[in-house]
Amino acid sequence: IAGITQAPTSQILAAGRRMTLRCTQDMRHNAMYWYRQDLGLGLRLIHYSNTAGTTGKGEVPDGYSVSRANTDDFPLTLASAVPSQTSVYFCASSDGDPRDTQYFGPGTRLTVL
């Protein structure tokens, strides 16, 4: 069982380019999440999905979009990257109950120049 996989592991991107970060889980979890982690700011929620077909905005959604076409996949798209989106991005999943653990993927390190 792989858990959660993310791709790419790292990426350098020119400002203005479009980029999709991929996230796949094999735990059949209902809920999935995207966070960004920046030094001094901790983990901040970008978007979430409580179940396939639904998505919601987190704390810092501007400049990002998500889709949840099925249970396993939850891609995050930057339509036109800006340098302030340089960060480490983590995907996570859980069964969806408030007591459930969120399990994290290995992360994607994104640099926007």
Add this chain to the structure above:
Amino acid sequence: QKEVEQNSGPLSVPEGAIASLNCTYSDRGSQSFFWYRQYSGKSPELIMSIYSNGDKEDGRFTAQLNKASQYVSLLIRDSQPSDSATYLCAVHILTGGGNKLTFGTGTQLKVEL
């Protein structure tokens, strides 16, 4: 006021000592609390979860929760160099719907030989 607050550290303790990590939160209705450990360059992994007032022990780790004081802590007994990491406090915040966690910025722990 931040929703979840932690002292950023670094907290330095000698090997074999007890490390005490603290976290306060603002939402009185929060019911679920988590401690994650994050090694440098890695993703967060769950150490402990706690839902009721009092102590919860798991091996060398003890989580303590005081909902009246809006305070949750993590004690690490017999600290080892391998415990050196950043510890993230996460709280399930009820506002906004969905199973969303709000993370503190983390406390860096250094266990010295």
